[in-house]
Each structure stands twice: as C-alpha cells, then as structure tokens.
Amino acid sequence: MIRKLLRRVFRRDAPSRHEPATIPHARHGIDRALVSFNAKRVCETLQGAGHKAYIVGGAVRDLIAGIEPKDFDVATDATPDQVRALFRRSRIIGRRFQIVHVMMGPETMEVSTFRAAHDENTLKDEHGRVLRDNIWGSMEEDAARRDFTVNALYYDPVTELVYDYHRGVDDLKNKTMRMIGDPKSRYREDPVRMLRAVRLSAKLGLTLDPAVRAPIKELAGLMENVPPARLFDEMLKLLFSGHAVESLQRLRAEGLHHGLLPLLDVILEQPLGEKFVMLSLASTDARVRADKPTSPGFLFATLLWHEVLANWEERKNAKELPVPALFAAMDEVLDQQAEKLAITRRVAGDIKDIWLLQPRFDKRAGKSPLRMIEQPRFRAAYDFLLLRAESGEVPQELADWWTKFIAGDHAGREAMLLPDSGKKRRRSRGRGRKAAEGAAAPEAAD
Numbered sequence: 001m002i003r004k005l006l007r008r009v010f011r012r013d014a015p016s017r018h019e020p021a022t023i024p025h026a027r028h029g030i031d032r033a034l035v036s037f038n039a040k041r042v043c044e045t046l047q048g049a050g051h052k053a054y055i056v057g058g059a060v061r062d063l064i065a066g067i068e069p070k071d072f073d074v075a076t077d078a079t080p081d082q083v084r085a086l087f088r089r090s091r092i093i094g095r096r097f098q099i100v101h102v103m104m105g106p107e108t109m110e111v112s113t114f115r116a117a118h119d120e121n122t123l124k125d126e127h128g129r130v131l132r133d134n135i136w137g138s139m140e141e142d143a144a145r146r147d148f149t150v151n152a153l154y155y156d157p158v159t160e161l162v163y164d165y166h167r168g169v170d171d172l173k174n175k176t177m178r179m180i181g182d183p184k185s186r187y188r189e190d191p192v193r194m195l196r197a198v199r200l201s202a203k204l205g206l207t208l209d210p211a212v213r214a215p216i217k218e219l220a221g222l223m224e225n226v227p228p229a230r231l232f233d234e235m236l237k238l239l240f241s242g243h244a245v246e247s248l249q250r251l252r253a254e255g256l257h258h259g260l261l262p263l264l265d266v267i268l269e270q271p272l273g274e275k276f277v278m279l280s281l282a283s284t285d286a287r288v289r290a291d292k293p294t295s296p297g298f299l300f301a302t303l304l305w306h307e308v309l310a311n312w313e314e315r316k317n318a319k320e321l322p323v324p325a326l327f328a329a330m331d332e333v334l335d336q337q338a339e340k341l342a343i344t345r346r347v348a349g350d351i352k353d354i355w356l357l358q359p360r361f362d363k364r365a366g367k368s369p370l371r372m373i374e375q376p377r378f379r380a381a382y383d384f385l386l387l388r389a390e391s392g393e394v395p396q397e398l399a400d401w402w403t404k405f406i407a408g409d410h411a412g413r414e415a416m417l418l419p420d421s422g423k424k425r426r427r428s429r430g431r432g433r434k435a436a437e438g439a440a441a442p443e444a445a446d
Contacts, residue, residue, distance in 0.1 A: 018140075018165070020139075020140070020143070020154075020163040020164055020165040021163070021164040021165075021167070021169075022161055022162075022163060022164075023161065023162040023163075023164055023169055024160070024161060025160045025161075027169070028064050028155075028162045028169060029064065030060075030063040030064060030155065030160070030162070031063070031066075032157070032160070034063055034068050034069070035055070035063065035072075035155075035157055036059075036069075036072045036107065036109075038072075038104040038105065038107045038109060039055050039059070039072035039074060039107075039109055039157065040157040040158075041104065042074050042087075042102055042104070042109050042111060043055065043074060043156070043157050043158065044157075044158060045086055045087070046074070046076050046078055046083070046086065046111075047158065049078070049082075049086055051076050051077055051078040051082070052076060052077045052139065053074055053075070053076040053078070054074065054075055054076075054154035054155055054156050054163065055072055055073070055074060055154070055155045055156075055157060056073055056074065056075040056112075056153070056154050056155070057073050057075075057146070057151050057152075057153070058073070058151060059071065059072045059073060059155075060153040060154065060155045060162065061150045061151060061153060061168070061172065061204075063155070064153070064162075064169060064172055065172060065204055071107075071110075072107075072109060073109070073110045073111075073112065074102075074109055074110070074111045074112070075111075075112055075113075075114060075139075075142060075154065076111060076112075076113060076114070077113070077114050077136075077138075077139065078111075078113065079113055079136060080092045080098050080099070080100050080113060083100040083102070083111050083113075084100055087100075087102045089102065089103040089104070090102045090103065090111075097112075098113075099111060099112045099113075100112075113136050114136060114137050114138060114139050114141065114142035115135065115136065115137055115141065115142050115145045116135040116136060116137030116138075116141050116145075117137060117141045117144055117145060139154065139163070140165060143165040143166065143180075144165070144166075144180060144181065146180060147179065147180065147186060147190075147193050147196065147197075148168075148177055148178065148179060148180065148196075148197070148200065148212075149166040149167060149168035149171045149178045149179075149180055150168045150171055150172045150177065150178075150200070150204070150206070151168070151200075152164070152165055152166050152168050152180060153168045153169065166178075166180050171206075172204070172206075175204075175205060175206050175207060176206060176207055176209055177197060177200065177201045177204075177206040177207065177208050177209055177212055178209045178211075178212065179197075179209070179211065179212045183211055183212050183214070183215050184215045184219065187215060187216075187219050187222065188219070188222065191219070191222035191223050191225060191226050192223075192226055192230065192231070192234050194216050194219065194220065194222075194223070194254075194256060195223075195234050195235075195238060195251075195256065196234070197212055197216070198238070198247055198250045198251055198254060198256060199237060199238045199241055199243075199247050201250065202241070202243040202246040202247040202250055203241050203242070203243045203247075213254065216254045216255070216256065217254065217255045220254075220255055220256055223256070227342075228338070228339075228340060228341055228342035229342040231340065231341055231342070232341045232342045232343060232344075235341060236296060239281070239284065239296075239299055240284065240288055240294055240296075240299075241288070242285050242288035242289045243285060244281040244284055244285050245278060245281045245282055245285055248277075248278075248281060272306070272391060272392060272393060273306040275391045275392070276302065276305065276306065276387060276388070276391040276393065277302060277303060277306075279387050279390055279391055280299060280302035280303070280387055281299075283387070284299055295350065295380060296347050296350075297346075297347045297348075297349075297350025297351050297353075297354065297380070298350070298354060298380050298383070298384065300337075300343065300347065300351055301350070301351040301354040301355060301384060302384065302387060304333050304334075304337065304351070305355065305384075307333045308326075308329050308330055308333050308355055311328075311329035311332055311333060312325055312326050312329040315328060315329055322359070326355070326356070326359070330351075330352055330355055330356075334348055334351070334352075350377065350380070353375075353376075353377035353380075353381070354377060354380050354381050354384050357372070357375060357377065357378065357381035358381065358384065358385065358388075360372055361381075361385050361394075361398060361402060362398070364401060364405075364416075364417065364418045365417060365418040365419060365420040366417065366420040367417075369402075369405060369413070369416075369417060370413065370417075373405075373406065382402060382406070385398070385399055385402065386399050386403075401416070404416065
C-alpha cells in the first residue's frame with residue numbers, strides 16, 4: 001500500500017517525455033453531430049471541476065474514419081471516487097481495472113482514470129497476462145498503455161482538438177495498424193489483442209504492420225489462458241462487427257481460428273460447410289450494417305451445425321434412435337465449445353431450439369406443419385432452413401414449400417398439406433364390437 005502511494009505521488013510530478021501532437025478540426029475532420037451529447041456533458045462536468053477529460057479510444061478512431069461510434073468512453077485524471085462524487089447516477093465497477101459507469105438517460109458512459117505504465121511491480125500471471133491494474137498515472141502514460149496507435153487518441157469536445165502521442169491519426173489515414181510498444185510483450189500482457197488486431201483491421205480496412213503480424217502465429221497458444229467468458233465477449237464483438245466475413249478470413253490467414261471455435265477447421269475444410277458458414281456470416285454482416293436485430297444464438301447455431309450433423313450421423317449409424325441421437329450430438333458439440341467459450345445458458349437454449357426444429361421441416365403431412373409454425377423459435381429455424389437450402393444442404397423445393405405455406409391463409413395451408421399415407425387409423429375395440437352387434441341384430445330379428 002505504501003509503495004503504491006509513493007508511486008502515485010512521484011508519478012504525478014514526473015516530467016513528460018514528449019508532448020502530443022495537437023490536431024485541429026481542419027485536419028481530423030470529426031463531425032460534432034456524431035458526438036454523443038451525454039459524452040460531451042461528462043467531459044464538461046469533469047473539466048468544470050478542474051480535471052482533464054477527453055473522449056478516448058475507439059470512438060475517436062471511428063469519428064475520424066467517418067463511422068458513427070456505438071459507444072463513447074471518457075478518460076480523465078480524476079480518480080474513480082472523484083468521478084463518482086460528481087455524478088449522482090454513477091457507480092464504480094471492476095476489480096482488475098476499476099472504471100466508473102455514468103448513466104445519462106439511455107446511455108451509459110464508461111469513465112476511466114489515466115493508467116500508469118506497467119513495471120516490475122505489476123501483478124501478472126506466469127504467462128505475462130496482467131491480473132490487477134489500478135495504479136493511476138499521467139495522460140502520456142495512459143496513451144502508452146493503449147494497444148494500437150489508432151486507439152491512443154484523445155478528443156476534447158470543448159476545444160475540438162485531438163491529442164495524439166503515437167501518430168495514430170497518420171496511421172489511420174495511411175491505413176496501417178501499428179502497435180504501441182513491443183508487440184510480443186503487449187500480446188503477452190493481453191492475448192485478446194491478437195483477436196482485436198484482426199477485428200479492427202477488418203473493420204477499418206487497415207493493413208497489419210509486419211511487426212504486429214509476425215508474432216501472432218508464434219503466440220496464438222496464449223489464447224488458451226484467456227478466461228472463457230472474456231473470449232466469448234470478444235468473439236461476439238468480432239462476429240457482430242459488420243465485417244465478420246473479412247475477420248474470419250483474416251483469422252484463418254493468421255492461424256488464430258484454431259481452438260477459438262473447436263472443430264471450426266473441420267467445418268471450413270468441407271466445401272458445403274464453408275459455404276454454409278460464409279452465407280451465415282454474410283447475412284449477419286448485412287443485418288448489422290442495416291442496423292437490423294441480430295441473434296448470437298442463430299449465428300452460433302450456423303457455425304456449429306455441420307459438427308452436429310456429423311456427430312448425429314455417426315450416432316444413427318451406430319443404431320441409436322434418431323431423436324435421442326440428435327440430443328446427444330447437440331450436447332457433445334456444445335460441451336466442446338464450453339471448454340473455450342462461455343456460451344451463456346440462454347444462448348445455448350436458442351441454439352438447441354433452432355437445431356431441434358430442423359428435422360421437423362421434413363414433415364409436411366397431417367397437422368405437423370400447422371403445429372410447427374406455432375413454435376416460439378419457428379422464425380429463426382425457418383431462416384436457418386433457408387440458409388441450408390441456399391448452401392445446397394437440403395432441396396430448394398423444401399424451403400420454397402415452407403415459404404409458400406407461411407404466406408398462405410388457413411384454408412391455403414390446409415390445401416398444401418401432403419397426404420398422411422404412412423399413418424394408420426386405429427379402430428377402438430369398443431367401436432368394433434358395437435358395429436358387429438349392430439350387424440348381427442337384423443339376423444336376430446329375422
């Protein structure tokens with residue numbers, strides 16, 4: 001505790017090694033209309049209390065690139081307790097990395113205190129991953145702590161100036177992704193940076209600097225040390241970035257897809273499986289870009305479907321009953337995922353619902369189709385069927401039949417039902433006995 005206090009005191013008065021580039025609006029071109037009003041209010045409140053405060057990181061990067069940010073983060077020299085005291089609706093969260101959530105209307109702003117540089121006293125695991133990170137520092141140290149140069153940008157919404165310590169604006173304009181510091185050390189501190197490099201370069205159309213790319217294949221095994229819940233969150237960001245197809249292609253090129261989704265290599269080596277996965281990702285990308293709702297359950301169901309199919313087929317060949325075999329195949333594939341990705345129970349439930357409804361699309365006789373469309377997850381399962389047909393896994397005629405069936409009214413649907421030739425009518429014993437007695441009655445009368 002005493003060491004931590006001394007570090008805070010002496011760092012505060014330490015002279016800066018170099019001043020940041022101060023970039024005016026004429027050069028960075030940020031459109032103030034795209035800047036969150038509440039983010040500006042947070043900065044103004046902190047500055048009014050005598051603190052430094054800037055919109056930072058991804059929001060600034062996207063604003064310069066002409067992309068509307070999804071959220072806005074603020075960095076300040078105020079400690080979490082000082083921030084908490086200025087905003088009535090706020091709370092301090094996190095242990096490894098304390099931040100303050102400031103709630104303003106529907107928005108929640110993340111406000112973080114400038115972090116100090118890592119040194120020999122920083123708590124890390126045996127692989128170099130940082131375990132605790134709550135030592136405050138200067139703005140310059142905070143910039144040096146960030147992963148990529150394009151993320152180490154600080155925007156003052158009051159003066160409209162951007163502060164750039166590592167030529168991030170130039171890199172953004174030149175379409176280059178550079179790491180701050182030694183890439184090997186930075187990847188060891190946080191292996192997720194390897195995934196982030198791929199995702200951001202795909203989103204922004206950047207080329208990975210050779211120094212950033214070179215260590216990835218060598219250090220890809222460090223992903224094994226990332227907690228499954230955090231890896232799942234990072235995979236969701238990648239898959240729902242609006243650039244999932246490009247991201248997956250880059251993951252494969254860098255060798256990072258191994259182990260993230262176990263058995264994904266096998267899927268992508270099968271022409272039918274790869275086509276199915278790519279169609280799904282392209283559909284998700286289009287929905288994200290059109291600002292339409294998306295479903296993690298649906299996307300993960302498509303990514304893992306061909307593994308379920310292969311497992312299911314093996315079980316049926318081993319003479320297991322089809323329905324129990326499907327349940328067992330689903331559980332086995334999802335259990336394999338759980339070793340690496342902490343898929344939530346709700347998402348896993350959605351995945352199973354979509355898979356379980358697929359065999360029922362083959363049943364188009366009797367009342368089964370009418371009961372099928374009443375299922376809560378029918379629409380997602382139907383969209384899944386369309387992808388299967390488009391990839392060539394099932395006949396297009398099957399998908400067309402269900403499309404027409406959905407569009408029809410009740411009478412039209414009844415007319416489309418196929419004859420239930422395989423179903424035998426069961427005659428009750430009582431009815432047969434009464435019929436026999438009725439037939440015998442006239443003879444008795446005679």
